[in-house]
Amino acid sequence: MIQKNPLSKLSTGTLRRRRARLARNLPSLETVLQGALVIQRRRCGKPGCRCARGELHGPYVFLTVRRRMGRRLLYIPAALATEVRRRVTLTARIETILAQISAINLELLAREELT
């Protein structure tokens, strides 16, 4: 089912004001850190360690980092976890805002009022 774009119901003025507000509220692009946080408990591999009996080490925080081929996990030291988490959250917000601005511009383009 194709849903009609609700932006098409809004006036051009409303769309431009919404676009300006979105752009104004965009977090600083300098915070951008792409990836997702993953929490893991791990086995160290030393024989006789408690982890060999199932008591795993951790939890440790990792950032999934996209590579040309697949992705890898980057270990995040505990002291940096809060800041990394903040940036990952802000990056998701930035990506959402960019998608919303693009959708508005697409609608304005369809009206030939893209300014």
Ligand SMILES: [Zn+2]
């Ligand atoms: Zn261990």
